[in-house]
Amino acid sequence: MIEKLKKRWRNLALLDVILWIFRTTIIIGVIVGTIGTILRNPLNLGVGQWQNLIMSGLAQGSLYALIALGYTMVYGVLLMINFAHGEFFMAGIFTATVFVAIPLSETGLWNRSPVLSLLLVTITSMLTSMGIALLTERVAYRPLRRAPRLVPLITAIGASFFWQYFFRGLYGSGVTAFPTVEALSESWNLFGLPFQKTQIVVMIASVILLIFLYTFVMRTKTGRAMRAVSENKDVAALMGIDVDRTISITFALGAAMAGAAGVLYALMYRQMKFDMGFFPGLKAFTSAVLGGIGSVPGAALGGLFLGLFESIAPSLVLGGLGVPSPHQLKDAVAFTMLVLILMFRPQGILGERLSRQKA
Numbered sequence: 001m002i003e004k005l006k007k008r009w010r011n012l013a014l015l016d017v018i019l020w021i022f023r024t025t026i027i028i029g030v031i032v033g034t035i036g037t038i039l040r041n042p043l044n045l046g047v048g049q050w051q052n053l054i055m056s057g058l059a060q061g062s063l064y065a066l067i068a069l070g071y072t073m074v075y076g077v078l079l080m081i082n083f084a085h086g087e088f089f090m091a092g093i094f095t096a097t098v099f100v101a102i103p104l105s106e107t108g109l110w111n112r113s114p115v116l117s118l119l120l121v122t123i124t125s126m127l128t129s130m131g132i133a134l135l136t137e138r139v140a141y142r143p144l145r146r147a148p149r150l151v152p153l154i155t156a157i158g159a160s161f162f163w164q165y166f167f168r169g170l171y172g173s174g175v176t177a178f179p180t181v182e183a184l185s186e187s188w189n190l191f192g193l194p195f196q197k198t199q200i201v202v203m204i205a206s207v208i209l210l211i212f213l214y215t216f217v218m219r220t221k222t223g224r225a226m227r228a229v230s231e232n233k234d235v236a237a238l239m240g241i242d243v244d245r246t247i248s249i250t251f252a253l254g255a256a257m258a259g260a261a262g263v264l265y266a267l268m269y270r271q272m273k274f275d276m277g278f279f280p281g282l283k284a285f286t287s288a289v290l291g292g293i294g295s296v297p298g299a300a301l302g303g304l305f306l307g308l309f310e311s312i313a314p315s316l317v318l319g320g321l322g323v324p325s326p327h328q329l330k331d332a333v334a335f336t337m338l339v340l341i342l343m344f345r346p347q348g349i350l351g352e353r354l355s356r357q358k359a
Helices: 002-011 014-040 047-078 085-107 114-144 150-171 197-219 221-231 233-238 243-269 278-291 296-318 326-344
Strands: 187-190 193-196
Touching (some): 014 296, 014 326, 047 085, 047 193, 047 197, 047 221, 047 243, 047 278, 085 114, 085 278, 114 150, 197 221, 197 296, 233 243, 278 296, 278 326
Antiparallel strands (some): 187 193
């Protein structure tokens, strides 16, 4: 027994030892911080404030989930990370704000018919995001279909910067305010607790869109074609599937979800800017990896999990460790979560171990 342990110790790489020490340190830190917060409540947060953090996390996670769908669908079909996806999100809602929301607000129709106004904004945002995505796929990605995987990745980063500065030149570098929807400016009392109407609408709309997309992918003929192309493009083409058309539909669907997420984002934060897609896109990519990139339910679960963790963990863990202004470190907490998931479960929460071909 002792000889086996010695042999295993000799075979253990130094990097493995460092990783286990790092993992153990993080786990101990999380436990100590959580216990400290529970026992001492250093931030003096009441039940209502914790409830607000949870609701805010769920709403934020719903947005991440919708944006993450574009990442996970494109990766599932092309094995490519589309880093321009955050710009598809930005392009849709920014265009809809400038050309639809603001003119409707100036005419007074915005608050007289909020449902119709939001419907018009959503359609404009989704169509714009789809148009930008299809144009990018046709011009930048399709010619590189057979290129080494690093080439489309670099191209995606270039496309991201191109669209950022294209829309900066188009709409300016300042902040554009999204009009306030008076019908959603109040709160609802459910089970004796106040809930912001905007957060409720965001969560309900996100769930409906996620169910729609999952049903489309799993139950329709086009969805089956997408899954076939994700398995093997050459065999799918031999079976009569139009691979280029299927890939275009995949980009369009992912971008449509990003456009819808943009409207929900505008309802919550009401600030449009040319670089507004960078951090939500990065968080959505983190959500996709967290849930298991390539899995639609995984992207949804990863987004909700990341939103909750980002909202609650700074106050629950960092507050107990005595870190000043812990909520300002929510971005660091989110990306630390990504590192931990990649260390403990590289395939993600619902992901499966990839074959060498997909690794």
